Amino acid sequence: xxxxxxxxxxxxxxxxxxxxxxxxxxxxxxxxxxxxxxxxxxxxxxxxxxxxxxxxxxxxxxxxxxxxxxxxxxxxxxxxxxxxxxxxxxxxxxxxxxxxxxxxxxxxxxxxxxxxxxxxxxxxxxxxxxxxxxxxxxxxxxxxxxxxxxxxxxxxxxxxxxxxxxxxxxxxxxxxxxxxxxxxxxxxxxxxxxxxxxxxxxxxxxxxxxxxxxxxxxxxxxxxxxxxxxxxxxxxxxxxxxxxxxxxxxxxxxxxxxxxxxxxxxxxxxxxxxxxxxxxxxxxxxxxxxxxxxxxxxxxxxxxxxxxxxxxxxxxxx
Numbered sequence: 013x014x015x016x017x018x019x020x021x022x023x024x025x026x027x028x029x030x031x032x033x034x035x036x037x038x039x040x041x042x043x044x045x046x047x048x049x050x051x052x053x054x055x056x057x058x059x060x061x062x063x064x065x066x067x068x069x070x071x072x073x074x075x076x077x078x079x080x081x082x083x084x085x086x087x088x089x090x091x092x093x094x095x096x097x098x099x100x101x102x103x104x105x106x107x108x109x110x111x112x113x114x115x116x117x118x119x120x121x122x123x124x125x126x127x128x129x130x131x132x133x134x135x136x137x138x139x140x141x142x143x144x145x146x147x148x149x150x151x152x153x154x155x156x157x158x159x160x161x162x163x164x165x166x167x168x169x170x171x172x173x174x175x176x177x178x179x180x181x182x183x184x185x186x187x188x189x190x191x192x193x194x195x196x197x198x199x200x201x202x203x204x205x206x207x208x209x210x211x212x213x214x215x216x217x218x219x220x221x222x223x224x225x226x227x228x229x230x231x232x233x234x235x236x237x238x239x240x241x242x243x244x245x246x247x248x249x250x251x252x253x254x255x256x257x258x259x260x261x262x263x264x265x266x267x268x269x270x271x272x273x274x275x276x277x278x279x280x281x282x283x284x285x286x287x288x289x290x291x292x293x294x295x296x297x298x299x300x301x302x303x304x305x306x307x308x309x310x311x312x313x314x315x316x317x318x319x320x321x322x323x324x325x326x327x328x329x330x
Contacts, residue, residue, distance in 0.1 A: 037085065118147065162295070188298075231255040299312050
């Protein structure tokens with residue numbers, strides 16, 4: 013197996029736990045200067061004059077120093093810059109709990125509404141950025157991800173040299189993940205449980221929800237009823253694959269959409285302020301794996317409880 017050569021270490025520091033953008037210059041480039049490449053690649057998106065202004069302010073850096081308007085283009089070279097800060101992000105008013113920390117890994121109990129890693133409009137208000145700042149671990153990286161609206165156990169890697177080893181657990185499906193969800197209790201659906209749901213799930217770029225289509229299955233989930241009371245069910249979910257929104261799609265397909273879900277069975281309130289009182293009732297309850305470094309069997313469990321199960325008042329079950 014050919015290993016990719018790692019990129020050089022960025023000469024720019026993180027900002028609020030966020031890495032600078034890294035750009036590798038194309039090997040087949042024929043631009044006379046770095047500025048010419050940047051104008052062609054990013055000029056339209058950045059706006060008239062913005063690339064020139066950033067170069068004049070020294071906001072681009074190469075491994076050997078600042079990039080200026082006259083810096084020659086070097087095929088295969090590396091440069092970095094920080095994205096301009098956007099509007100202030102809404103602060104997610106829930107803490108990230110640390111379940112375990114050692115020299116190799118950090119295991120966190122992520123709250124609902126907080127993204128795992130920077131993406132789109134979520135940057136500083138992410139679990140990764142918070143942990144990097146709070147634990148003074150600027151090189152912390154995720155081994156996997158949870159949906160922003162899902163709470164629960166997430167594994168991060170503290171030692172950069174071991175990132176591949178821990179990420180490989182998820183790529184090879186060796187990490188055992190167990191989830192918990194609250195949905196209404198439907199006797200007809202419950203009579204079919206437990207069931208292993210296999211289907212083909214696709215997610216189109218620009219579309220918020222994923223959906224099932226005919227074809228070879230690419231998603232598999234075990235669904236079983238753990239407990240029922242007052243018209244609600246607490247369900248145990250064990251995904252054996254990791255497609256986008258997989259558990260949410262499969263529960264909806266069974267006629268058991270998860271309470272608090274803004275996408276399934278229908279997309280609701282896009283652009284509306286989020287109601288922190290009604291989070292998606294989906295929790296990554298536990299994570300279990302054999303440590304790739306010392307061979308120990310490790311298991312970590314969330315200390316959170318789903319609100320609709322703890323106090324069903326106010327949660328619709330119709």
